[in-house]
Amino acid sequence: MRSDKRQAILRGALTIFARDGYARAAVDAIAKEAEVSTRTLYNHFADKADLFRQVIRASADEAARDQLAIIERHFHKVTDLERDLVAFGRDMCAQHGHAEHFALVRQINAELGHIPPEAIEAWQETGPRRVRKALSHELRELGFRDPDRAAVHLMLLTMTGDPSIRGTRPDDEDIAAGVRVFLHGHDVEKRPRAAT
Template sequence: MPEKRSAIAQAARVVFGREGYSRASVDAIALEAGVSKRTIYNHFTDKEHLFHSVALEGAHQVSEAIAEIMERHLRKIANLRDDLISFAMERAAAVTDFPDHFALVRTLEAEVTRIPPALLEAWKEAGPLSAHLRLAPYLQRIADRGLLTFDDADEAANHFNLLTITHVNQRTFYGALPMPEPETAAIVTSGVDTFLRLYATESSHPHTPGRAG
């Protein structure tokens, strides 16, 4: 029954995010979902399987949302600096669209030594480790137009993420401590300008703050 499984998964996100991986119990998840423990075990082998399932499902949902944001802002470049800032701002704001998932992310980071290694690696591959890989093809297409220059698109994408979205996520603890939009904009704008100083060609953005032009 897909609706039962969905209810269990949503309850698990809430409970794992609230109590952490180690302290969360199947009893608490069953109570949150309004089902019996037996119903949970009909769908998931054990607590580890349940955590694994909801962590990867959430990572894929976030990845799909980010893919749409990338396509909207980076498929056609009108003004490189403005488009990169707009992309990073919307991507940073998207964290608030998935509060239960990012509560789970905070659990993963807080309990990293207690999370089963195979589960941790699977989540990293689905989520944070692949973030720059999804951005890299867009940056490569921009470079092919002569607007950016780099030797490694993956490395450039990783630098972009670190300078913008990752910086915001670390400051807000993945949206747990909301930051005023002007502060987010200041971080993103500074990050994009730094990125462009590293990778923009002279023809793409000669008047970026801090660039010779």
């Protein structure tokens, strides 16, 4: 029963933090969304900062697991580098089920200076860095000379839409163009991928 309440609080907090951001989110609103009392909320979490840290960690972990599965699926057997990277970019952009997480990420980016640094670190370590590390590993296996930088560039060129409109996703043509730019800018050793 206790874990059910905790999960309800985490779900309710994700909804409120994604909608209102960290600074504007009220603990009363979170408790109401979770259908618990504020006392129950504080029985599970020390304060709003602790709750936020747990929410972003849980949300980032869930989104990262799906992204890691996409990386595994697309890099398991690469036969045509450009075509396969375009398919990878499309799948990464087409993720469903994480709308609140990415809304929360937009809120974090908008109010970075007002969020406890340990919450930012928990989010980065659980989500973005973990995904980048896995992507870097796959690019190293494919023979990219600077796989860490290549991983960042591939994500930027295939997962970011119009930079003047925060939170937009690129269309298929933009993803294909991003992959072409990416391949033009990064050296790949001409060696076969090891069989798995």
